[in-house]
Amino acid sequence: MTAPLGVAYVAGYLREKKYRVAIIDDNIERATKEGFKEYLKKCKPRFVGFSVLTPSVDNAVAFAEIVKDTVRDTKIFAGGAHASALPEDLLKHPCFDVVVKGEGEVTALELIESLDAGESLENVRGIVYRKEARCIENADRPFIADLDALPMPAYDLLPMEKYFVSSTRKLAAGRAGSIITSRGCSYQCSFCSQSVFRREVRYRSPGSVLKEIRYLSDIYGISEFVIWDDTFTTNERHAVEISKGVKAIKRDLVWSCYSRVEQASDRMYQALYDGGCRELSFGAESGSQMILDSICKNVKVEDIEKAVQCCKRNGLKSFCCFVFGFPGETAETIQKTIQFAITIDPDFVSFCIFTPLPGSKLFSDAVQRGLINLDHVEWSRFMCLMSTCPPPVNMSGISSADLILSQKKAFMKFYFRPKYIFLRLFQLKTKDSIYQLWRGCRTILKYLNYRVTTQDE
Numbered sequence: 001m002t003a004p005l006g007v008a009y010v011a012g013y014l015r016e017k018k019y020r021v022a023i024i025d026d027n028i029e030r031a032t033k034e035g036f037k038e039y040l041k042k043c044k045p046r047f048v049g050f051s052v053l054t055p056s057v058d059n060a061v062a063f064a065e066i067v068k069d070t071v072r073d074t075k076i077f078a079g080g081a082h083a084s085a086l087p088e089d090l091l092k093h094p095c096f097d098v099v100v101k102g103e104g105e106v107t108a109l110e111l112i113e114s115l116d117a118g119e120s121l122e123n124v125r126g127i128v129y130r131k132e133a134r135c136i137e138n139a140d141r142p143f144i145a146d147l148d149a150l151p152m153p154a155y156d157l158l159p160m161e162k163y164f165v166s167s168t169r170k171l172a173a174g175r176a177g178s179i180i181t182s183r184g185c186s187y188q189c190s191f192c193s194q195s196v197f198r199r200e201v202r203y204r205s206p207g208s209v210l211k212e213i214r215y216l217s218d219i220y221g222i223s224e225f226v227i228w229d230d231t232f233t234t235n236e237r238h239a240v241e242i243s244k245g246v247k248a249i250k251r252d253l254v255w256s257c258y259s260r261v262e263q264a265s266d267r268m269y270q271a272l273y274d275g276g277c278r279e280l281s282f283g284a285e286s287g288s289q290m291i292l293d294s295i296c297k298n299v300k301v302e303d304i305e306k307a308v309q310c311c312k313r314n315g316l317k318s319f320c321c322f323v324f325g326f327p328g329e330t331a332e333t334i335q336k337t338i339q340f341a342i343t344i345d346p347d348f349v350s351f352c353i354f355t356p357l358p359g360s361k362l363f364s365d366a367v368q369r370g371l372i373n374l375d376h377v378e379w380s381r382f383m384c385l386m387s388t389c390p391p392p393v394n395m396s397g398i399s400s401a402d403l404i405l406s407q408k409k410a411f412m413k414f415y416f417r418p419k420y421i422f423l424r425l426f427q428l429k430t431k432d433s434i435y436q437l438w439r440g441c442r443t444i445l446k447y448l449n450y451r452v453t454t455q456d457e
Contacts (some may be wrong), residue, residue: 002178007155013105023157040070057379064095085359087128099128148363171254176222187229195358210245232257243275261307269314284320287340288333318346325354329396351410
């Protein structure tokens with residue numbers, strides 16, 4: 001559970017423009033409805049914005065309705081991945097006045113300034129709003145070209161001492177932070193949502209990134225951090241420069257990032273390790289080349305194995321995420337994926353059940369095929385990893401019950417191998433590493449003990 005950087009960026013930008021801003025991270029604060037009402041009565045905000053991810057739609061609607069009932073003149077905005085992908089879906093709820101699409105910093109400022117001045121919203125780019133019972137979608141806003149021009153995220157408005165990383169990503173005993181060094185992803189995987197940053201990749205300068213890392217270390221005592229870029233290693237020169245800069249800080253900082261398997265090289269991985277990187281996460285997706293091709297992953301199965309081996313040679317842990325249930329999936333392709341994961345033997349794996357995310361091609365395909373009815377959707381079921389609910393949409397060739405059973409078998413077969421258990425025990429060096437291993441085991445065992453009922457159509 002790391003800091004919500006998108007919200008923090010918007011807050012930092014608005015504060016730079018002389019607006020007073022506060023942030024409530026409900027993932028951490030777990031605000032009660034009564035507590036939230038009292039907070040609203042006390043601070044009387046003129047504007048309230050919600051960052052909306054797909055599984056959190058119902059929660060966002062519930063709290064937005066509280067705002068409407070408590071401070072009636074307050075304007076309520078929705079932003080984030082789900083809002084950007086399906087703005088009209090959110091505007092079906094009267095509690096939301098405006099949806100902010102894509103990057104929120106400049107759009108939020110212009111929106112607030114227009115409302116303050118009593119001006120029409122027709123010239124504010126990047127928003128969708130209601131007018132006379134119709135949804136009006138304005139022109140998209142151009143992406144921010146110079147990310148260095150943005151102020152640092154408003155970390156001081158967040159409970160930084162409460163954030164943490166999962167046991168599979170925990171690298172040090174101290175506090176954990178997070179950072180982004182770029183926005184956008186140039187790849188076209190059919191299962192991935194690009195509703196916010198899309199395909200145009202823009203980079204922060206290494207100097208800007210390193211300044212923020214020093215700040216997190218100095219002010220909040222961060223000893224490890226996660227780089228949340230979609231693919232940190234796409235621009236090797238940029239990644240290596242940042243790695244060298246982290247090494248020069250000389251504070252024993254360690255970190256992890258996301259990479260693509262076909263980008264693996266000993267030269268780059270060694271530079272990442274020298275700069276404090278200790279783990280790379282890969283979207284491996286499948287051990288079946290047929291499945292990889294069908295989702296436009298544009299990699300070869302052999303690339304996945306080579307990337308894991310490259311990590312091993314250079315002292316990096318590898319985390320591979322596999323997904324069951326893509327279109328065309330069969331019992332045979334799932335078995336092939338499980339055996340492939342065991343064969344290549346990364347340090348950690350996850351086995352998710354495919355859920356089509358708004359903003360992705362496969363979500364649009366599911367809507368067109370009638371598998372999703374946007375008028376009747378349980379968004380809270382759109383979870384991917386170790387969910388205790390059956391998949392909300394099944395686009396594969398096997399039943400939901402078999403998908404869930406396969407997921408449980410995969411976790412059992414990978415993590416409860418004698419060789420794997422012995423290696424993990426051998427690597428225990430500190431009390432913290434013992435605790436993290438216990439956390440990971442507890443999470444998996446808790447999931448394996450759930451009995452999940454499904455009803456396939």
